[in-house]
Each structure stands twice: as structure tokens, then as C-alpha cells.
Amino acid sequence: MNPFLRKLGIELPIVQAPMAGVSTAELAAIVSNAGGLGSIGVGSVDAEATRKMIASVRSLTDRPFNVNIFCHQPAKSDSAREAAWLSRLAPEFARYGAKPPTHLAEIYRTFLTDDAKLSVLLNERPPIVSFHFGLPSSAQIEALRSAGIILIATATNLDEGNAIATAGIDAVVAQGYEAGGHRGVFDPHIPDDRLGTIALTRLLVRKLSIPVIAAGGIMDGGGIAASLALGAVAAQLGTAFVACPESSADAAYRSALLGTPAEHTVMTSAISGRPARCLSNHFTALGMFTTSEAIPDYPIAYDAGKSLHAAAKAVGEYGYGAQWAGQGAPLAREIPAAELVVQLRTEMEQALALY
Known part of the structure; x- marks a missing residue:
């Protein structure tokens, strides 16, 4: 040994x-x-x-x-950047009959x-x-x-x-x-x-x-x-x-991991404010067209990410979850x-x- x-x-x-x-x-x-x-x-x-x-x-x-x-x-709070990020996410919230939060917080110490x-x-x-x-x-x-x-x-x-x-x-x-x-x-x-x-x-x-x-x-x-x-x-x-x-992964996370989304993992900062590898979903697609400079610091951005996931999940859409997975996910x-x-x-x- x-x-x-x-x-x-x-x-x-x-x-x-x-x-x-x-x-x-x-x-x-x-x-x-x-x-x-x-x-x-x-x-x-x-x-x-x-x-x-x-x-x-x-x-x-x-x-x-x-x-x-x-x-x-x-995290370094930047009210202008955070407001712009919430504005950027507003159409995604609206898609599920919700509004983005009025402000974001540093949710993890x-x-x-x-x-x-x-x-x-x-x-x-x-x-x-x-x-x-x-x-x-x-x-x-x-x-x-x-x-x-x-x-x-x-x-x-x-x-x-x-x-x-x-x-x-x-x-x-x-x-x-x-x-x-x-x-x-x-x-x-x-x-x-x-x-x-x-x-x-x-x-x-x-x-x-x-x-x-x-x-x-x-x-x-x-x-x-x-x-x-x-x-x-x-x-x-x-x-x-x-x-x-x-x-503690939920049913949607497990289903994605054991399905075709596992074949396409993406490194993105859009969900939390720090680069992380996730199963391909709606949030990773959103992040593909966003520069890292536009995203608030970690974990302030995660406050927005969690809110969007909750709004979509409330009407049965699970494609905004933090479904973290590595490139070996299909295995x-x-x-x-x-x-x-x-x-x-x-x-x-x-x-x-x-x-």
C-alpha cells in the first residue's frame, strides 16, 4: 500500500x-x-x-x-454589471412567467x-x-x-x-x-x-x-x-x-446524465460566475453567447442562476439546473x-x- x-x-x-x-x-x-x-x-x-x-x-x-x-x-459587487446581467436574464425568466430578482447577493461566504x-x-x-x-x-x-x-x-x-x-x-x-x-x-x-x-x-x-x-x-x-x-x-x-x-441529484439531473446530454458537456461561467463543466442544457447554451466580463463575480452570479432554475423548475422545465458533470459522463x-x-x-x- x-x-x-x-x-x-x-x-x-x-x-x-x-x-x-x-x-x-x-x-x-x-x-x-x-x-x-x-x-x-x-x-x-x-x-x-x-x-x-x-x-x-x-x-x-x-x-x-x-x-x-x-x-x-x-466577491466584488458591481451594481451596474449585476443589473445588466439581470436584464440579460429577464427574457429567460419571462419565458416561465417570472421576473428576475431585484438585486443579487453573495450567497456563499x-x-x-x-x-x-x-x-x-x-x-x-x-x-x-x-x-x-x-x-x-x-x-x-x-x-x-x-x-x-x-x-x-x-x-x-x-x-x-x-x-x-x-x-x-x-x-x-x-x-x-x-x-x-x-x-x-x-x-x-x-x-x-x-x-x-x-x-x-x-x-x-x-x-x-x-x-x-x-x-x-x-x-x-x-x-x-x-x-x-x-x-x-x-x-x-x-x-x-x-x-x-x-x-442528492434530482430526477432531472439523473435523467440528463444517463441520456444524450451527457455526450456534450460544456465549460461555462454563466451559471455561477466561475468556470464549471456542466451537462449541455439551456443555461450552457445561454452562456455560449456571453462573455465572462459580463457575468457578476462568483457567487453573486449564482444567486441569479439559482433563481432562474427555480422559476423554470416551478413550471416543469429543468434545463437551467447546475447539472455538473465531467467529460466521462456517458460512462x-x-x-x-x-x-x-x-x-x-x-x-x-x-x-x-x-x-
Whole structure:
């Protein structure tokens, strides 16, 4: 067994991605109980909800699990840009007999300024905490490390990987451009190299001295085996678990994932204000004709996105949902999470036997 997996306390090189809004305590616990690393995402909830989610996972497993937090820079409100964006969305709202909200809010608080969430993590001491969209302050990192928590962070390029290693983080997730959900870029306003999972994983393995976890487009045991062959210690899978009955994905999301929309994923900032890969739908089509400069900062834009989705959903249209998915989406399987982990292990072992 790889020494880092032993440090994590897991048996399999399988990490279930912390999909905020989709991952549940039940899903995370099942993956952990099966020998992998289950995860929950708390970037979209407050401190008290974070505490309850951690307690829920602990009520279902005594195995290690991961808690993922968002470290984006605080949003900069721009009333003119926000008003223009609402005006741009007004015809979409009208199509479903609704009006856009009169103003938009920063609906998610970044961990960088959330002392209450830090206190919860220090009191609850989950085994592993991971960071997305950047890194917290050195003081926050030191506090978490002093509490005995293993730390992981996402990188989309070598500069971010170097920053993670320099900060004393225990491991890095190499998030390829194929990955579903939000890009982990530290700064969404600078050019994105759009490195694929293979190139990024190998680059970080060669250039960094900390363990690398491959992520992006990995859907089966063959993909996990390929990640290990690249030098990764584990593979992180998100989209692969969305169709499991234990996820909180709604029926429309599941139907789209298991249907033809899965064949056409799109990277868009229109839904939330940050680039994220989504199943092709009405919102991604809208984003194709919108420049990123016109979209309010994350998560202010997400306030509008959620309102539009709710208005359409109220009359039976689900094509404005945040149906995050990676490029491997057509390989999704609608089976229980425990069964999926067993299949992933079998497929991985069969693939590794060929190397």
C-alpha cells in the first residue's frame, strides 16, 4: 500500500469527489466504509450546517472522510454589471412567467473570512480537509495542521501546485480540464492553461515532492489504474457517483446524465460566475453567447442562476439546473455506491494486471 494511503487510513486509491449540493453524508460514509475516501462539500453552507454534516457522516462510519471547503477571494459587487446581467436574464425568466430578482447577493461566504467555520473544523477535527479555489491563510493552515487534520488542495497548473506544496499542504489534487463541476483555478480572471488530467498529473508528479491525486474524466477502474501508472497515489471521481441512489441529484439531473446530454458537456461561467463543466442544457447554451466580463463575480452570479432554475423548475422545465458533470459522463452507471466501489476495484485490479 502506498504510504500516503496508509496515512489517510484508506485501503483503496479511490476518492469520491466532494460535490457540494450532490454529495451526501450517506454517500461519503458508504465510500469510506468500502475502503475508499468519502467526501462532503461544505462550501455552500454555514458553520452550523457544516457541524451537522460532519456529525451525520460520523454517525454512519468510523472510517476517515474528507470535508471540502471553498477558498475563493471575496466577491466584488458591481451594481451596474449585476443589473445588466439581470436584464440579460429577464427574457429567460419571462419565458416561465417570472421576473428576475431585484438585486443579487453573495450567497456563499468564502472560508478565507469565515472564522465560525474554522472554529467548527477545529472543534470537530474531521480526519481530512481539502481546499478548492485556492488556499486559506497561513494562520488557518497552521491551525488545522495543529489539530492533526490532513490537508489536501486542488491545482489546475504547476504554479498552483507549487503554491500548495510551499504552503505545507499534505497532497494535491491534479484537476484536469475534463473534470466536472467548478474549476479549481485560484484566479479565474487570468488565462487558464486548460491542462488535461494526464498531462497535469504527470507534471505534478514529476515536479512536486508531495503526493498527487488525479482528477478529471475518470469513471472506471481502468481510469484509476491509468492514474496510478502516471504516478498518482489515487484517483478522484465525482461524476461517477452522481447517478448513485445515495447522491442528492434530482430526477432531472439523473435523467440528463444517463441520456444524450451527457455526450456534450460544456465549460461555462454563466451559471455561477466561475468556470464549471456542466451537462449541455439551456443555461450552457445561454452562456455560449456571453462573455465572462459580463457575468457578476462568483457567487453573486449564482444567486441569479439559482433563481432562474427555480422559476423554470416551478413550471416543469429543468434545463437551467447546475447539472455538473465531467467529460466521462456517458460512462456513468446507475448503481448503489457500495456496488460501484466494488466494481471500480475489480476493474482497477484487472487493468493493473495488464501493466
